Amino acid sequence: MFRSQQLALKYFAAAMTLFGIMVVGGLLASSYYVHDGLLLNKLDFNVAKMLHIDTMIIWLLMGFIGSVYWFLPIELERETEGIKLAELLFWIFCAAVAVVAAVFIFVQYGPATEMSLWFINQGRKYVEAPRWAAIGVTLVVLVFVYNVVSTAIKAKKITGIMGVLMVDLIPLFGLYLIAFPSITNMSEDQYWWWWLVHLWVEATWEILIGCIMALALMQLLGTARRIVETWLYIEVALVLGTGILGLGHHYFWIGTPDYWLNIGGFFSALEPLPLLGMVVHAVYDAGAHRMKTTNKPAFYWVMAEAFGNFIGGGVFGFMMTLPQINLFTHGTQWTVSHGHFAFWGAYGCGVIAVIYLALQKSRAAEQLNGGPWKWSFALLNIGMIGMVGALLVAGIAQAFYERAMGGSTLQAFMQGQTNVWFVQGIVMRAVFGLVFAAGYVMLMYDLLTIGKRRVAISSPKARVAGGRA
Amino acid sequence: MYAEDPAFWRAGAISSTLVMLVVLAFLTVDSLATIRPGGANVPPYSVINKEIRYEFDRDAHRYRPVIGADQQLFGKNYSPEEAEKLMHLGKLVIQTRNCMNCHTFFGNGAYYAPDLTKAWLDPAWQQMWMPMTQAATREEAMVAFLMYPEKYPTWSRQMPNLQISREEAEALVAYLKWMSAVETNGFPIHFGHIQTN
Numbered sequence: 001m002f003r004s005q006q007l008a009l010k011y012f013a014a015a016m017t018l019f020g021i022m023v024v025g026g027l028l029a030s031s032y033y034v035h036d037g038l039l040l041n042k043l044d045f046n047v048a049k050m051l052h053i054d055t056m057i058i059w060l061l062m063g064f065i066g067s068v069y070w071f072l073p074i075e076l077e078r079e080t081e082g083i084k085l086a087e088l089l090f091w092i093f094c095a096a097v098a099v100v101a102a103v104f105i106f107v108q109y110g111p112a113t114e115m116s117l118w119f120i121n122q123g124r125k126y127v128e129a130p131r132w133a134a135i136g137v138t139l140v141v142l143v144f145v146y147n148v149v150s151t152a153i154k155a156k157k158i159t160g161i162m163g164v165l166m167v168d169l170i171p172l173f174g175l176y177l178i179a180f181p182s183i184t185n186m187s188e189d190q191y192w193w194w195w196l197v198h199l200w201v202e203a204t205w206e207i208l209i210g211c212i213m214a215l216a217l218m219q220l221l222g223t224a225r226r227i228v229e230t231w232l233y234i235e236v237a238l239v240l241g242t243g244i245l246g247l248g249h250h251y252f253w254i255g256t257p258d259y260w261l262n263i264g265g266f267f268s269a270l271e272p273l274p275l276l277g278m279v280v281h282a283v284y285d286a287g288a289h290r291m292k293t294t295n296k297p298a299f300y301w302v303m304a305e306a307f308g309n310f311i312g313g314g315v316f317g318f319m320m321t322l323p324q325i326n327l328f329t330h331g332t333q334w335t336v337s338h339g340h341f342a343f344w345g346a347y348g349c350g351v352i353a354v355i356y357l358a359l360q361k362s363r364a365a366e367q368l369n370g371g372p373w374k375w376s377f378a379l380l381n382i383g384m385i386g387m388v389g390a391l392l393v394a395g396i397a398q399a400f401y402e403r404a405m406g407g408s409t410l411q412a413f414m415q416g417q418t419n420v421w422f423v424q425g426i427v428m429r430a431v432f433g434l435v436f437a438a439g440y441v442m443l444m445y446d447l448l449t450i451g452k453r454r455v456a457i458s459s460p461k462a463r464v465a466g467g468r469a
Numbered sequence: 470m471y472a473e474d475p476a477f478w479r480a481g482a483i484s485s486t487l488v489m490l491v492v493l494a495f496l497t498v499d500s501l502a503t504i505r506p507g508g509a510n511v512p513p514y515s516v517i518n519k520e521i522r523y524e525f526d527r528d529a530h531r532y533r534p535v536i537g538a539d540q541q542l543f544g545k546n547y548s549p550e551e552a553e554k555l556m557h558l559g560k561l562v563i564q565t566r567n568c569m570n571c572h573t574f575f576g577n578g579a580y581y582a583p584d585l586t587k588a589w590l591d592p593a594w595q596q597m598w599m600p601m602t603q604a605a606t607r608e609e610a611m612v613a614f615l616m617y618p619e620k621y622p623t624w625s626r627q628m629p630n631l632q633i634s635r636e637e638a639e640a641l642v643a644y645l646k647w648m649s650a651v652e653t654n655g656f657p658i659h660f661g662h663i664q665t666n
Contacts, residue, residue, distance in 0.1 A: 032581065033581070036624075036625035036626040036627070037625060037626070037627060040627060040629055041619075041629045041630055044571075044629045045570070045571055045579075045581045046567045046570035046571045046579065046581075047567075047570075049570050049571075049579050049581070050567070050570050108567075109565055109566050109567055109631060109632075110565055111565065111632075111634075111637075112558055112561035112562040112564075112565050112566075112637050112640075113561065113565070114561075116561075116564075116565040117561075117564060117565065120565070121564075121565065121567055122564060123563065123564030123565055123566065123567045123568065123569060123570075124564065124569065125569050125570065125577065125578055125579070128567070128570070160475060160479070164482075182560065182561070182564055183560075184553070184556050184557045184560045185504070185505070185506055185511065185556075186560070186574055186575065186648055186651075187504040187510070187511050187575075187651060188501065188504055188505070189560075190574070190575060190577060191497075191500065191501070191504060226475060229475045230473070230475045230478055233475055233478035233479045233481065233482045234478050234481075234482075236482040236486070237478065237481045237482040237485045237486075240482070240485060240486040240489060241485035241486070241489060244486070244489035244490060244492075244493055245489055245492060245493060247493070250577075251500070252654060252656065253575050253576055253586075253653045253654055253655075253656035254504075254575040254577070254653070255503075255504045255510045255511050255575070255651045255652060255653060256500045256503065256504055256510070257499065257500055257503045257509070257510065258654050259496075260496075260500075261654060263496070323654075327655065327656055327658055328658070330576040330656065331573045331576030331577065331578070331580060331584055332580060333580060335580075336580065403657060403658065404658070404659075405663070406659075406663060407657065407658065407659030407660050407661060407662055407663040408583070408584055408587075408657035408658075408659070408660050409583070409591050409592060409593060409660060409661055409663075410583050410591050410593040410597075410623065411592075411593060412663070413582075413583040413584070414623070414624055417626070
């Protein structure tokens, strides 16, 4: 195994640990809705929510970085350049995440000064990390870019996937710089902030996971490079062709001109197209190989990624993206429903698939299968779909009672939050959150032991079952 | 066939991306001009010296902010420079107190607490908090609530005490007043025009 791949395994371990903290943060955040006044003035909702969302961003980012460190030596047939620096940065990254989490939990907030933004909290959703830590993230990404580009240069080999990946790293780094300024004018602040959030999540990250999935499919199913690269280009054309101006669906209500209602509505309505393309691609490849694989869990997680991305990101996003509908759904639990489904489908499932692929190699297992992964797959996905459905019920009630009928004042907000459908939805979300958490526990058990439970896997009965499923 | 050649699709990917980026660049230049304070959609910060309403515009078919006669804030008029300083502090309060991880601004943020886009115009200040705080004006009621939310709860879900000073609270109130005058294409619809009970 290359050192780059050993580093990848460390990134995966850190990512899965943060996944666990995200689950705990989510369970806690959901409890505030069920029980008003929980931990008031001790650990308020905003802290739990920050932990929930920021750990999600970091575990996915670590998963992507780990995936690239895993595939890079395979793709370029050599050790990653500057691997020592990358190893050092990994530990600094982990330490910084721990310090930031401790500051969020124990310090929480400070006076209205620039010092608070530098050392406590920047208070901008998704990029709350204080500026010193944001500089740390910038450094990690810069070293990552250096690793990828210099290895490709040394290898004198730029494949189609590598080309797309390297170009994609420019916005991955560049857009993150928007995490620093604090602009007085809220309209302008949110204008740039959406460049970071949307153009990362709905463009840069989509391309990055597209590259990672392309590399994974070649390893998992032995799909031909020409096919994978063709699909990758089609995906880039469609994702960026629709997603760059799809940014407009965030510019409906922030003070920006009203032409964004048409532009944002039109282009974001087209955003599901590339995701549908990925489903076709994945199903076609699976069928072409008669669903035969030596790595069942990775295969199923790739499938979950394709369908989850399309339904969670594409369909659930489309459902609320037209301005006539968004006027009522904007800023409600409806958005939360879409957010959960989309992040899980587009990114979470993909990272888990790559981790299974990496573990098969690192544990030298011919076949990966067994019972636990099926339990974790089922519990995680049922838990997620349950949360998404429950939040949708709550969100629809909120859109009706708070936005449409009530006019979004404090009174209307309270009426929406106490509406019986809303309350039922929010309770069911917490229940399915527990199902999801059980799935996480099974996933960790499986990841820690799979490939080591050789007895069960090499038995003839398991092989037959694995071949038929 | 050309469609089976990856280079064909690569050219498509590069050209569609570049075209969209160029369009976005043009729209960004125009949008930034529209949303600068004093631009077509965003009022200058000194709008805090005016009365602000939110009314249905029959021609535009949506609710729009209406800027009315002079109206002092905290019993004074602010010069443009004073107003800008106040807004800067108000925005720092919003960021350092992590408001956006419970509330939303322009509908963006977290959904545990009400949207603050038009909070200045919320009838609850007059109906609930002015009697509760014994304050003579809306802005004084807001300051009292922001500094001591535990004293003036409205329901079981309460706002935590975030150690907001008097100076910070005034800046925050001024910021919310300015924000309520931003043209938001009709979001939130009906704000303050429906009597709920």
